[in-house]
Amino acid sequence: MTAPVYITGMACLSGYGLTLDDLCHNLGEYPTCGQVVPAAGRAEAVACALLPDFKESLAPYAKPMLRRKMSRLSKMAVTAVGDALAAAGLSGQDNSRCGVVLGTAFGSTAQSALFYGDFLDKGAMKVNPGYFPETVPNAPAGQISIIFGLQGPNTTVCQQALSSEHALALAHDLLVTGMAHRLVVVGVEEMSPALLAGLQACGQLQRWTAAAGHEISLERRLRVGEAAVALVLESRQGLEKRRGTGLARLHGVVTAGAATWPAIYHEVGSSVSAVLGRLGSAACRRVEVIVAGASFVGRVDRQHVAALAEHLGDQLPVILPEYGTGMLMGAGLLRTALAVHLVGGGELACRALNRPLPERFLYSDLYDRQVGRLDHALATTVTPGGGAGAVLVGGL
Amino acid sequence: MSRVAVTGLGIICCLGQGVHKVWPRVMAGDTDFRQISLPGFDQFQNRLGGQVADDLLRQATFSARLSRHERLGWLAATEAMADAAWPEAHYKDSEVGVAAGIGAAGMLEAEEWLAGREQGRHFVPPWKLHSYPASSLADFLAATFSLAGPRFSIATACSSSATSLGFAADAIRCGRAKAFMVAGAEGLSRLTYGGFHSLHSIAPARCQPFDKNRRGIFLGEGAGVLILEEWQAAKARRATIYGEVLAWGLSSDAYHMTAPHPDGSGAVQAMNQALHRAALRPEQLGYINLHGTGTQHNDVAESKAVQQVFGDHSRNLLLSSTKSMTGHCLGAAGAIESVFSLLALHEQEVPPTAGLESPDEECPLNYLPGQGRRVTDMRYVMNNVLAFGGNNVALLFGRGEGERR
Numbered sequence: 001m002t003a004p005v006y007i008t009g010m011a012c013l014s015g016y017g018l019t020l021d022d023l024c025h026n027l028g029e030y031p032t033c034g035q036v037v038p039a040a041g042r043a044e045a046v047a048c049a050l051l052p053d054f055k056e057s058l059a060p061y062a063k064p065m066l067r068r069k070m071s072r073l074s075k076m077a078v079t080a081v082g083d084a085l086a087a088a089g090l091s092g093q094d095n096s097r098c099g100v101v102l103g104t105a106f107g108s109t110a111q112s113a114l115f116y117g118d119f120l121d122k123g124a125m126k127v128n129p130g131y132f133p134e135t136v137p138n139a140p141a142g143q144i145s146i147i148f149g150l151q152g153p154n155t156t157v158c159q160q161a162l163s164s165e166h167a168l169a170l171a172h173d174l175l176v177t178g179m180a181h182r183l184v185v186v187g188v189e190e191m192s193p194a195l196l197a198g199l200q201a202c203g204q205l206q207r208w209t210a211a212a213g214h215e216i217s218l219e220r221r222l223r224v225g226e227a228a229v230a231l232v233l234e235s236r237q238g239l240e241k242r243r244g245t246g247l248a249r250l251h252g253v254v255t256a257g258a259a260t261w262p263a264i265y266h267e268v269g270s271s272v273s274a275v276l277g278r279l280g281s282a283a284c285r286r287v288e289v290i291v292a293g294a295s296f297v298g299r300v301d302r303q304h305v306a307a308l309a310e311h312l313g314d315q316l317p318v319i320l321p322e323y324g325t326g327m328l329m330g331a332g333l334l335r336t337a338l339a340v341h342l343v344g345g346g347e348l349a350c351r352a353l354n355r356p357l358p359e360r361f362l363y364s365d366l367y368d369r370q371v372g373r374l375d376h377a378l379a380t381t382v383t384p385g386g387g388a389g390a391v392l393v394g395g396l
Numbered sequence: 397m398s399r400v401a402v403t404g405l406g407i408i409c410c411l412g413q414g415v416h417k418v419w420p421r422v423m424a425g426d427t428d429f430r431q432i433s434l435p436g437f438d439q440f441q442n443r444l445g446g447q448v449a450d451d452l453l454r455q456a457t458f459s460a461r462l463s464r465h466e467r468l469g470w471l472a473a474t475e476a477m478a479d480a481a482w483p484e485a486h487y488k489d490s491e492v493g494v495a496a497g498i499g500a501a502g503m504l505e506a507e508e509w510l511a512g513r514e515q516g517r518h519f520v521p522p523w524k525l526h527s528y529p530a531s532s533l534a535d536f537l538a539a540t541f542s543l544a545g546p547r548f549s550i551a552t553a554c555s556s557s558a559t560s561l562g563f564a565a566d567a568i569r570c571g572r573a574k575a576f577m578v579a580g581a582e583g584l585s586r587l588t589y590g591g592f593h594s595l596h597s598i599a600p601a602r603c604q605p606f607d608k609n610r611r612g613i614f615l616g617e618g619a620g621v622l623i624l625e626e627w628q629a630a631k632a633r634r635a636t637i638y639g640e641v642l643a644w645g646l647s648s649d650a651y652h653m654t655a656p657h658p659d660g661s662g663a664v665q666a667m668n669q670a671l672h673r674a675a676l677r678p679e680q681l682g683y684i685n686l687h688g689t690g691t692q693h694n695d696v697a698e699s700k701a702v703q704q705v706f707g708d709h710s711r712n713l714l715l716s717s718t719k720s721m722t723g724h725c726l727g728a729a730g731a732i733e734s735v736f737s738l739l740a741l742h743e744q745e746v747p748p749t750a751g752l753e754s755p756d757e758e759c760p761l762n763y764l765p766g767q768g769r770r771v772t773d774m775r776y777v778m779n780n781v782l783a784f785g786g787n788n789v790a791l792l793f794g795r796g797e798g799e800r801r
Contacts, residue, residue, distance in 0.1 A: 041513045099648065106529060107551065112587065116507060119590050120514050124439035132591035133653040133784060136499075137530060137551035142785025145648040151665065154648035154787050155559050158530030158551045166548045173566045177397075179646065179669065197513070198506075201522040255546055256490070274490065387547075 003176045006239050006246035007393065009088025009232035010337050011080045014325050015049030015225050018057050019083075023325075023334070024341055028349030031214055031363045033225045033326030039196035040113065046200060047208035048191050049225030049326040054079055061147055069130065070143055073108040073190040076228035077140035078147055081184050084230035085148065089244060095182070099152030100141045101171040102186040103163030105330035107137030107156075110192035140188060152180045161293065161381055162255050163187065163330035164229070165389030169253040171233050181238030187333025188228040191326075199224070206296060214363045216323050218298030225326020229333040231340070248340045248393045251286075251376070254278040257387035267386030268300055272307035275380075275390045283392050287312050288374040289342055289350065291335045293381030294322040302357055304382045312378075314354035317371040323363060332381050336391045339377035343395040347372030397569040400641040401630040401796065404480025404623030405735045406472035409722045410446030410616055414475055419739055423768035425750045427721050429603065429614055434504070436586045440593055442600050446616025446723025447584060463502035463527030464583030464617070466536050468728075472619035473537050473579055479636075480623040484542075486633050491574040493545035495564035496534035496581070497557025499727030502527025503585040533581055545573045551727070554687075555783035556580060557620065558730025558791055562644035564624055574626045580731030581619035588726065589615055595654065597691055604751035605688040605717035606695050606759040613689045616723020620731030622738070638738040639793040642676070642776070645669030649786030655693050656782060660701025663687075663780060666788040667705045670778065674792050679709040682774035683746050685737045687782040688717020688763075689724055698780065699759045714771070716764045720750035730781040730789065737779040737793055745770050 012020040015032030033049035058067065058075050061082035067075065081100070085091055090098075115131040122128075133139060138156035145154050153174050157166045164187035174180045199205050199222070206221040239246060256274040257267065276284055290308055294301050305318065321338055328334055342348060349367035379391040407414065410428050411421045421428075432443045433450075453467045462470070506528040512520030526532065530551040538547050546567055550560045557580025564576035592598050592615060599612035630637060647669065649662035656663070671678060687698055703710045718736050719725075725732055740746050745768055752765035779791040 096650075099646075105531075112503075113510065115591065116510055116587050117514065119586065120511060124586075124590050124593060125441065127590055127594045129591075129594035129596075132594055135587065135591065136553045136784050138553055138783070138785045138787065139653065141552075142648075142653050142787070145650040145786060146652070149650050151648050151650045151662065153646040154552075154785065155563075155646065156551050158549050159534070159547070160529060160531050169546075169572075170548070170563055173563065173570050173572075174646075176570065177566055177673075179673070194510075198509075198522075198525050198528070201509070201520075202525055203522070255548075257544065257547070 004236050005175050005250040006234050007231050007248045007340050008234050008246045009084045011083030012229045012337050013051050014227040018054050027324050028367050031324045033223050040193035041197050043197040043200045046196050046205050071108040071111040071134040074140040074143045077186050077188045080228040080230035081144050084232050088232040096151045098150045098182040099180045100144050100154045100184050101167045102141040102156045103167030103330050104188050105160045105163050109195040111135045113194035161383040162387050162389045164333035165255050175235045182234045186230045187331040189226050189329040189331040191226040217360050222327050223296045227328050227331035227334050229337050246396050247344045251392040251394050252279050253391050255389040268303040268382050269307040271386050271388035275388045276311045279390055286376040287378045289371050289377045290318045291338045291379045292318050292320050294320045295327045309353040316353050317350035318353045319348050319350045335379035339379040339393045342377045399627035400565045400568050401625050401627045402622050402638045403625050403630050403635040404476040406476030406621040407735050408471045409618030413452050422747045425748045425767045427750050445614050461523045463505050465581040468619035469533050469579050469581035472621040476621035476623050483633050487574050489544040492543040493573040493576045494534045494538040494543050494547045495560040495578045496549045497560040497727050498530050499582045500585045500588045501530050503587050504583050552787045553784040554726050555781045555787045555789045556727040558781035558789040565641040568626050576624040578622045580728035582617050582726045582728040584617045602751050603690050603720050605690040605720050606763045607752045608754040608756040610690045612691050614723040616725045618725045619728050620735045637796050638742045640796045642792045642794045643670045643673035645790040647788045651786050656697040660697040662788040663701035664704050666790040670790040670792040678706045681776045683714040683777040685733045685779045686715050686717050687780050696758045714746045715761050716747050716749045718747050734779050737777045741777050
């Protein structure tokens with residue numbers, strides 16, 4: 001990468017709580033993706049990680065009148081952005097030249113189901129027009145721009161589990177081509193009853209059994225969770241102009257391959273190889289810790305870890321946060337946030353890449369040591385459709 | 397940074413399939429709006445729109461599980477690849493990306509699934525949901541044409557495919573890829589039609605952008621596909637170059653979810669950004685394909701924005717809204733209108749605005765009513781696309797080598 005890009009603020013709402021600290025403190029302790037969540041219609045309940053109530057966190061950013069018009073997905077995204085701007089020291093500043101790049105796999109499925117359900121119930125002529133605007137996937141980015149006065153570039157990218165990596169890549173290009181000096185990158189996914197019912201109908205979700213408790217089962221299906229994560233990215237020019245300080249430097253973002261079903265498992269290894277190849281051998285040699293995505297699909301996750309071990313060294317420490325949060329789909333920016341945490345002086349529980357992932361294991365057995373205070377961290381993910389993404393961040 | 401050439405075009409809309417069929421009709425100011433005949437649309441009192449002819453979407457090669465927007469995207473992509481005389485041996489698979497822009501993606505099919513469940517049907521085929529994710533079009537096209545480079549799907553409502561084109565061009569400039577297929581595709585669905593209908597945005601009888609009597613939009617469906625290549629690589633293989641993607645602008649109104657800023661300030665910012673990045677003076681521009689939806693608010697705000705950016709030159713600029721002939725194709729609009737902008741540049745003929753009969757004092761520019769016109773030495777054109785959420789995109793195209801700087 002040519003022009004340096006800095007991460008200057010971040011925030012995260014996950015099943016572990018409403019701050020990044022909540023996530024980091026509890027990630028090694030217990031999984032949150034065992035909550036029993038009802039899906040829409042006749043679908044069975046599923047195991048999934050939902051956010052705790054975040055009404056109070058949203059309140060400073062959106063007035064009650066506006067909150068009533070917003071979908072839950074928009075509320076999640078707005079809260080994360082407000083917190084990230086505050087963390088970057090940008091609350092109350094003139095952010096009119098700042099932009100938004102948002103990644104989400106599905107957008108607001110709850111709002112689409114609400115609007116279409118109204119259409120079916122009342123008929124075309126009596127449908128509530130207030131439901132419609134928030135059905136579009138870019139509604140959260142629109143609300144963010146309105147609430148925080150961000151008049152810079154504004155876009156929404158939907159590429160399933162690679163959405164966050166693509167959002168980072170597009171934001172990077174906007175910064176290095178000079179189209180913006182400051183951007184908020186958001187990764188957000190809501191696990192609505194409609195989405196859960198849809199995923200379940202497609203045979204994508206693990207069956208939930210109370211007896212399983214905190215046991216992680218790697219089989220052929222997903223266990224999912226929701227999150228909203230925001231990072232503030234700035235060019236050197238933008239950062240120097242306001243005399244701000246950064247948390248980390250974004251060294252590279254690469255993506256490859258497909259994002260949608262059906263699964264083509266044999267491509268996982270080659271897509272990881274492709275993204276690491278594009279990242280470059282010099283960059284790969286700098287990697288000291290990996291924050292890897294996890295889908296709960298055994299063959300995908302094992303091939304992912306094996307490919308990382310093969311290319312980067314099997315002794316490297318790895319953190320697999322989604323075994324705690326549930327697979328986050330478009331909210332995978334959480335992995336990059338944890339990588340930034342690690343190069344910013346934070347610590348997290350980890351395991352070595354060469355420890356094989358068994359079919360079933362207790363979450364408490366996942367990690368066996370601490371890692372942190374490192375210079376370079378890599379966040380990676382693969383999609384069961386054969387895609388992969390990698391984000392390299394470094395200390396300042 | 398690398399320059400970006402456009403070497404292949406493909407289009408399908410209510411006016412027909414293929415550049416050779418659609419462009420003459422557009423230049424003639426032809427329209428083909430009808431009562432939409434898709435299931436469930438009979439609930440709407442007024443259901444005029446730009447529906448693609450059924451026979452075009454019933455080809456034997458299509459899998460029964462392919463969604464309407466994927467079929468449209470495939471037809472336009474096949475034309476664009478043939479038009480580009482796509483040289484498979486010229487690029488590695490990993491050097492060619494796919495950037496898609498969609499609005500409602502596979503919503504029409506997902507609606508069937510949801511309705512079936514609501515009605516308590518015992519079994520609703522889950523494959524009806526396979527095209528619901530916004531990423532399905534990009535993945536489908538990449539798999540079909542074996543394109544393994546970077547792949548992304550933009551979902552910013554009406555500006556989706558224009559934004560995809562801008563980011564794809566930047567990805568080539570930044571060295572992420574050597575070439576890109578940029579696709580915008582939109583199939584009509586009850587959700588989007590019902591949404592615009594509920595907002596009273598749909599015109600009752602005629603779509604008349606910039607006319608004093610305009611009453612709103614007509615929704616349309618279709619697809620536009622453009623093949624982008626790194627300039628030197630395109631020249632090396634002697635490709636036909638329709639034009640160059642010079643620069644683009646992207647901004648947000650930060651004003652309202654569904655209404656444009658009354659002064660068009662976001663559109664001003666996007667147009668200025670594109671001109672600035674291309675190092676062009678406003679008076680160098682010859683034509684703008686406007687967003688021109690035909691709503692009261694959009695057409696006035698966009699006209700004000702053009703006047704603010706181009707000053708006195710705005711009176712000389714040729715402007716038109718091709719939505720007056722294709723309908724508003726939402727996620728596909730940016731790609732379809734980029735195809736028209738590049739054809740205008742390449743053919744040196746500018747399309748008209750259909751249905752414009754009574755000038756509006758608040759829209760005082762030259763919107764080219766009636767039929768298109770021939771021009772000479774038109775070197776730069778712009779495509780303006782605006783969207784829900786206050787998104788504004790301005791794409792700037794030039795004729796290519798040797799004509800600037």
